[in-house]
Amino acid sequence: QLQLQESGPGLVKPAQTLSLTCTVSGASISKGGYYWSWIRQHPEKGLEWIGYIYYVRGSTQYNPSLKSRVTISVDTSKNQFSLKLISVTVADTAVYYCARESGSSSFDSWGQGTLVTVSS
Amino acid sequence: DIQLTQSPSSLSVSVGDRVTITCQASQDIDNYLNWYQQKPGKAPKLLIYDASSLETGVPSRFSGSGSGTHFTFTISSLQPEDIATYYCQQFDTLRTFGQGTKVEIK
Numbered sequence: 001q002l003q004l005q006e007s008g009p010g011l012v013k014p015a016q017t018l019s020l021t022c023t024v025s026g027a028s029i030s031k032g033g034y035y036w037s038w039i040r041q042h043p044e045k046g047l048e049w050i051g052y053i054y055y056v057r058g059s060t061q062y063n064p065s066l067k068s069r070v071t072i073s074v075d076t077s078k079n080q081f082s083l084k085l086i087s088v089t090v091a092d093t094a095v096y097y098c099a100r101e102s103g104s105s106s107f108d109s110w111g112q113g114t115l116v117t118v119s120s
Numbered sequence: 121d122i123q124l125t126q127s128p129s130s131l132s133v134s135v136g137d138r139v140t141i142t143c144q145a146s147q148d149i150d151n152y153l154n155w156y157q158q159k160p161g162k163a164p165k166l167l168i169y170d171a172s173s174l175e176t177g178v179p180s181r182f183s184g185s186g187s188g189t190h191f192t193f194t195i196s197s198l199q200p201e202d203i204a205t206y207y208c209q210q211f212d213t214l215r216t217f218g219q220g221t222k223v224e225i226k
Contacts, residue, residue: 037215046219047158047164049217106170107166
């Protein structure tokens with residue numbers, strides 16, 4: 001059974017880098033057919049797609065509004081993928097989800113989400 | 121960027137009512153649209169993919185239709201466990217979510 005679990009600091013200072021990891025169990029990231037994504041949700045707000053990585057092609061796509069600050073990468077030895085968001089502000093405070101995008105281009109499996117607060 | 125506009129933003133309904141939510145895309149996205157349900161404190165759950173295909177294990181009272189720029193999501197007979205916020209999401213160009221529709225009990 002596929003499971004995704006986010007991990008990382010719950011508090012980040014303004015201007016610093018937000019780093020999160022998603023550990024995948026029950027499926028191999030290095031096997032093709034799936035995109036591995038990050039999505040966030042500001043408090044009491046809607047969902048915002050951050051970006052995805054497709055390991056087999058080594059390709060990434062990012063939300064244009066975040067592209068200059070985001071990097072998504074994969075560590076196949078640990079079956080993990082990661083999010084780095086630089087130069088954070090309070091506007092980056094949100095619940096961050098990792099998710100798998102299936103062959104039908106739908107997010108069919110999600111982590112439970114982790115709250116990251118940007119505050120000094 | 122492709123924008124998705126959901127309406128209404130919220131609705132108050134009774135158990136057994138038919139619920140209809142619309143999602144309007146800012147440009148033609150064919151049938152590249154999915155629908156999700158999110159309950160408070162939980163991750164979203166996929167209900168409908170490719171505009172009208174029911175995800176495995178999802179009750180048949182949920183359905184979706186539409187193509188191009190206009191899409192509809194329907195709950196044929198609302199159950200208490202359907203109280204949630206519903207989101208549409210496009211995958212024609214990158215990925216975008218609608219702003220959500222909160223369904224509450226009257």
